[in-house]
Amino acid sequence: MLTSSAKLLLTGLLCAGCAVAGAADLSVICNSRVPLTAGDVRDLFLGEKQFAGAVKLVPVDNSSAQSVFLDKVLKMNAAKYSTTWTKKSFRDGINPPLLTGSDAEALAYVKRTPGACSYVTTPTPPDVVVVARL
Amino acid sequence: MGTTTPRRAGASRAWVGALLVAGLGHTLVTHAAVADSDRIAALEQKLDQSLQLIGQLSARVHDLEAQVAQGVPVAAARRPGTAAAAAATAAAAQPGTPAATPPATAAATPPDTAQRLAKVEQTVTEMTASAGRRAEEGMATHGFADVGVGNHNATFSNYQGANVGELDFFLTPRLGSRTRALFELNFEVGSDGSVGVDLERAQLGYQFADSATVWLGRFHTPYGYYNTAFHHGQQIATSLRRPRFIQFEDQGGIMPAHTVGAWLTGAQRVGDEKVTYDVFIGNSQRIQDHTLDMNNAGNTHGSTIMGGNLGLLLSGALDGLKVGVDVFQTRIQDEDQSPSYVTQLRSYGAYAAYDTDSWEDIAEFHVFSNQDLTGRTGTHHSDAGFVQLGYRAGRYTPYARYERGAFQQSDDYFFAQASGSSYYRTALGLRFDVDLVSALKLELADTHLTDRLIGSYDEALLQYAIRF
Numbered sequence: 001m002l003t004s005s006a007k008l009l010l011t012g013l014l015c016a017g018c019a020v021a022g023a024a025d026l027s028v029i030c031n032s033r034v035p036l037t038a039g040d041v042r043d044l045f046l047g048e049k050q051f052a053g054a055v056k057l058v059p060v061d062n063s064s065a066q067s068v069f070l071d072k073v074l075k076m077n078a079a080k081y082s083t084t085w086t087k088k089s090f091r092d093g094i095n096p097p098l099l100t101g102s103d104a105e106a107l108a109y110v111k112r113t114p115g116a117c118s119y120v121t122t123p124t125p126p127d128v129v130v131v132a133r134l
Numbered sequence: 135m136g137t138t139t140p141r142r143a144g145a146s147r148a149w150v151g152a153l154l155v156a157g158l159g160h161t162l163v164t165h166a167a168v169a170d171s172d173r174i175a176a177l178e179q180k181l182d183q184s185l186q187l188i189g190q191l192s193a194r195v196h197d198l199e200a201q202v203a204q205g206v207p208v209a210a211a212r213r214p215g216t217a218a219a220a221a222a223t224a225a226a227a228q229p230g231t232p233a234a235t236p237p238a239t240a241a242a243t244p245p246d247t248a249q250r251l252a253k254v255e256q257t258v259t260e261m262t263a264s265a266g267r268r269a270e271e272g273m274a275t276h277g278f279a280d281v282g283v284g285n286h287n288a289t290f291s292n293y294q295g296a297n298v299g300e301l302d303f304f305l306t307p308r309l310g311s312r313t314r315a316l317f318e319l320n321f322e323v324g325s326d327g328s329v330g331v332d333l334e335r336a337q338l339g340y341q342f343a344d345s346a347t348v349w350l351g352r353f354h355t356p357y358g359y360y361n362t363a364f365h366h367g368q369q370i371a372t373s374l375r376r377p378r379f380i381q382f383e384d385q386g387g388i389m390p391a392h393t394v395g396a397w398l399t400g401a402q403r404v405g406d407e408k409v410t411y412d413v414f415i416g417n418s419q420r421i422q423d424h425t426l427d428m429n430n431a432g433n434t435h436g437s438t439i440m441g442g443n444l445g446l447l448l449s450g451a452l453d454g455l456k457v458g459v460d461v462f463q464t465r466i467q468d469e470d471q472s473p474s475y476v477t478q479l480r481s482y483g484a485y486a487a488y489d490t491d492s493w494e495d496i497a498e499f500h501v502f503s504n505q506d507l508t509g510r511t512g513t514h515h516s517d518a519g520f521v522q523l524g525y526r527a528g529r530y531t532p533y534a535r536y537e538r539g540a541f542q543q544s545d546d547y548f549f550a551q552a553s554g555s556s557y558y559r560t561a562l563g564l565r566f567d568v569d570l571v572s573a574l575k576l577e578l579a580d581t582h583l584t585d586r587l588i589g590s591y592d593e594a595l596l597q598y599a600i601r602f
Contacts, residue, residue, distance in 0.1 A: 048344070048401065048408075049344055050341065050344055051341075051343055051344055056311035056312070076491075079570050080491070082570055083370065083570075086276070086370055086601055087363070087370050089274075089276060089304075089306055090276070090304060090365075090367055090370065091362055091363065093304075093306045093314055093315070093316030093337065093339070094306065094314070095274045095306050095308060115311075
């Protein structure tokens with residue numbers, strides 16, 4: 001029988017493994033009618049890009065993959081992301097991205113909302129556009 | 135007082151209490167030690183079972199998420215070996231829910247289970263969709279508040295002690311893809327110590343593109359960097375207060391911090407850099423009761439304030455650096471005089487702000503060239519500026535600021551304002567981020583008044599600021 005410490009270590013290793021797997025599979029996705037490029041993703045999630053042609057963009061955060069996204073794409077932590085958006089809202093009167101709680105929720109929102117973009121760690125269905133895969 | 139306990143008696147009771155607590159703790163520990171091995175064995179067994187169950191459930195959830203993502207029917211894509219997890223999930227569900235069927239039944243009738251799972255999946259999808267819609271509706275409300283204490287009031291130096299800074303709400307309703315609105319309501323303490331309410335901003339806008347939004351209403355005059363970057367909301371500002379010369383009009387500021395009119399603003403990428411611009415026109419301000427007033431209702435002579443701001447956000451090695459220039463001119467009537475003085479105010483500004491993970495440095499400088507349009511005192515030149523350096527070291531941000539204003543007192547525009555005297559101030563401060571939404575700031579400052587009033591005063595100020 002495993003000792004408590006060994007179990008803690010095992011659990012930690014499993015979590016780390018999950019995190020690594022999640023980090024490797026991050027996909028930035030958009031509704032099928034959004035013409036967006038990988039270079040636009042940072043501006044999109046920081047409120048600097050709100051239109052793609054005539055399409056109004058709707059960025060959507062996914063809390064289950066947010067830490068990986070912030071780290072790999074925006075290169076900032078959650079605190080700075082929050083503060084950046086508070087300042088942006090205050091200066092420019094725009095609202096921060098909506099927040100979904102899982103890949104399934106993010107996918108469902110992106111599929112049904114024109115202009116919506118989010119990010120997931122699970123395989124993506126064919127009816128969304130993968131803007132970037134990290 | 136009769137209720138005061140002698141110190142020695144209090145100490146004795148404390149010792150007795152400590153001994154009792156220690157004895158009780160020892161008894162419990164001894165008792166626990168007897169049954170320790172049995173309980174650990176039982177707990178380890180339960181933990182093993184729990185880990186096994188978590189593993190099965192995790193696998194099942196992963197499968198379901200993948201199937202939902204790919205639009206594959208749940209029953210068709212079920213992985214071998216996950217029936218136990220599905221059964222466990224069903225068993226764990228609350229009685230009365232569709233998934234509360236006993237495990238044996240679920241295992242015996244796979245099509246039934248598949249139907250139930252499909253139904254659960256549909257319900258979850260509907261719930262998440264509904265949650266998403268809920269998030270889209272309504273009006274986003276944000277706000278700031280701060281309180282403080284010091285040997286002087288941070289804004290009105292004639293007061294000392296504890297003070298209420300402000301309570302500020304700003305609302306950004308979601309109106310549509312291109313229509314925008316921003317309202318800011320501020321409750322603040324005035325120079326007479328009473329609480330006043332100001333509609334700080336009331337902007338209705340239309341966004342043509344990322345590079346062009348036009349706003350109508352009352353907005354923060356886009357001169358320099360600080361006035362639009364921080365304005366109200368001390369929690370997002372590193373320092374404890376604004377530089378004195380760009381304070382709000384009713385708190386001693388000598389520049390028109392608000393304008394009622396129209397404002398075109400936007401940003402455009404040029405290569406890796408980004409160019410920002412602002413162009414605005416509005417009612418010219420006036421001086422009334424020795425304070426600038428932005429003429430919310432319009433003015434009686436039709437004169438205007440107009441100006442612009444051009445900025446450049448750099449990238450690469452200079453990522454985080456913004457530099458810019460601004461200019462505005464307006465015609466200010468001093469209504470405290472009879473007959474009124476009228477001044478043509480021209481301001482030319484330059485600024486640089488370096489904002490990275492580690493540094494927040496801001497420098498802003500303005501030159502004023504004011505002409506007395508009544509022909510009595512001619513043209514005058516004044517200037518004001520500040521440099522602020524801040525270094526973010528985890529939750530601590532020490533900062534230093536030097537600011538000065540050299541205002542010609544023969545210029546009625548400055549002479550007519552209660553805070554229009556020349557000064558310089560040095561300040562050292564420390565910001566401590568208590569958490570993501572609140573900050574504690576300490577500032578030590580030394581202010582010198584150098585012409586209309588001659589004197590100096592030292593300040594030790596503490597502020598607690600939040601956002602919500």
